[in-house]
Amino acid sequence: MLGVKEQEYGPSDDESPEKMESLVNTYFDWEAKVVKYPTKKQIIAELDLGRPVVIPLDGRVMNQGQFSEPGPDYHVAVIVGYEVHSDTFVVHDPGSLNSGKNILYSADKLLGESFERLVEQKYLSEPQALFTVLKQDQYAVPEQKLDSENG
Numbered sequence: 001m002l003g004v005k006e007q008e009y010g011p012s013d014d015e016s017p018e019k020m021e022s023l024v025n026t027y028f029d030w031e032a033k034v035v036k037y038p039t040k041k042q043i044i045a046e047l048d049l050g051r052p053v054v055i056p057l058d059g060r061v062m063n064q065g066q067f068s069e070p071g072p073d074y075h076v077a078v079i080v081g082y083e084v085h086s087d088t089f090v091v092h093d094p095g096s097l098n099s100g101k102n103i104l105y106s107a108d109k110l111l112g113e114s115f116e117r118l119v120e121q122k123y124l125s126e127p128q129a130l131f132t133v134l135k136q137d138q139y140a141v142p143e144q145k146l147d148s149e150n151g
Helices: 002-009 017-027 040-048 107-120
Strands: 030-036 053-057 075-083 088-092 103-106 128-134
Touching: 017 030, 017 053, 017 128, 040 053, 040 075, 040 107, 040 128, 053 107, 088 107, 103 107
Parallel strands: none
Antiparallel strands: 030 128, 053 075, 053 128, 075 088, 088 103
């Protein structure tokens, strides 16, 4: 995806949810939809259906040693799971210093303080995430298509 992104938009560290939505919908076997003000409940529902969620984050707020200090102001990672007992999202982040897999982020911090700083710093106009799903022809169960009322 990085090669397509750089060809389409030029080099950059991380893109906005809107640009990622356009790239995914144009070039890949996935559908993507920007969801404004995503809730923990919505994200968990997507994960329960096997759908990864792409989320912008403030690396300075979320840094737990996986970024060079102080961490990036704006960064993007993929939520792939949720741990109920610790109220944390399981995140894959290939831009991190370690393996980038199975990093645990506090759900409240990710959807709270991290989003607040991104809006405050004008990286986002409001909290947003990118919900994804394989295109319809890739499904065994036809109902697993993004529905417009999910946001």
